[in-house]
Amino acid sequence: MTNPKYKKKLDDLLLISQKNLAHVDESLIRRAFEFGFNAHRHDMRASGELFFDHPYEVAKIVAKEIPLDDVSVAAALLHDVAEDTEYQIDDIRAEFGDTVADIVDGATKISDIFKSHEVTQAESYRKMLLSMVNDIRVMLIKFADRLHNMRTLEYLSPDKQKRLAKETLDIYAPFAHRFGLASIKWELEDLSFKYLYRDSYDAIARELKSRRRERETYIGKFSAPIEKRLREADFKFEISGRPKHFFSIYNKMLKRNKPLEEIYDLFAVRIILDTEDNNDCFAVYGIVSDIYIPNPERFKNYISVPKKNGYQSIHTTVVGPEGKMVEVQIRTRAMH
Structure with missing residues (x-):
């Protein structure tokens, strides 16, 4: 070359x-x-x-x-x-x-x-x-x-953008989910959403951007007592927070028939454990549930019963500070 x-x-x-x-x-x-x-x-x-x-x-x-x-x-x-x-x-x-x-x-x-x-x-x-x-x-x-x-769709005509975005949302994103490619599925959904429903996409983007510092402060406040308890229990772990993906937020708005400002569970916190014992995930779930009140209807045990694509994790939604709902995902490094 x-x-x-x-x-x-x-x-x-x-x-x-x-x-x-x-x-x-x-x-x-x-x-x-x-x-x-x-x-x-x-x-x-x-x-x-x-x-x-x-x-x-x-x-x-x-x-x-x-x-x-x-x-x-x-x-x-x-x-x-x-x-x-x-x-x-x-x-x-x-x-x-x-x-x-x-x-x-x-x-x-x-x-x-x-x-x-x-x-x-x-x-x-x-x-x-x-x-x-x-x-x-x-x-x-x-x-x-x-x-x-x-990722480079902006260079095509609006008609082609919409056709490819719909094809991606209908075919490729669900397929990526079946193959266990969660991050690719989310990005494909968000990019499709951007070209199919631009006004809604832009509104969510503006709202999340305006609340970014507030969100980061809140996730830090939410995570601090969990981190303290996990360190006291000698767990080796990584904890991170992120907003839900745009398309996921949009679907919540439609499903609940509510505007964005009334959707509170916009946060997701992920706890990744450096352990070979899957039971540690349940121990950590117990710690999280001891700190924050869980919603039993939102508990998902994908460790004992993995998804069809092999995905494993514990999902729970708890009531965090200020009464805000926060989704927490708990899994081992190997599951991640």
Whole structure:
């Protein structure tokens, strides 16, 4: 790679891969990077950037935010080659072998389906996609592909923005949830919400921004007695607070038929325990319930009965200071 800008991008991708993946075949990633760069050298995105910036960003998501393996990083770098350039799957197979080629081929076929059909029955599409996929890495790369496309949606026309946002909300976000990719699901939902219901999105964004300092102060006040008790009990833990995701807040407003200022459980606190004993989560739940009054109807034991996607955690909602409802999630580092 002689282009200085893209040589740095390649070096960055290799560093991210080495940090997050169990095994890294640097030669494979280098070859895939150069092959993809050359294949897309004349292609541009709507943003005016070189098209290869997209597969590069998808590969970064695959290496860091999901993360998968070095084969998936290579396939992500090549995932649009057969669809958008003169090269065919056979060319990829000859250069990179069957596994990489089959993943790229699977991703290409999924793209073809969405190009040739209007999505009307979301569940039918999800079932059809699952039946097509022999390697789970195909779908995970498609999640990364859609996530980056949604992050850069502002460069498309309003009609395309709404079509892709609806498709994402109906197909990709629920699918990501099934695969246990909670953070990706939340971001896909919020980005879709932004383009489908812009006025509501902006109103929630303004409200949360205006109350950010108040929220951070409140979460600190809420967490302090919990932290004290956990330290006294010799737990090793990490505790953090965040506002609920925009789309989640919007759904609460609709479900309860209330304006934003009357929605109080906007906070979520997460307690992650450094322990190998799952029973410690229940001990911590006992401590939290001793400090704050829990709502028994909002208790969820996903440790004893995990979600279908394998997700494990204890969820509870308690009455915090000033009578505000706060959701608390308790899990081990391994569950996280």
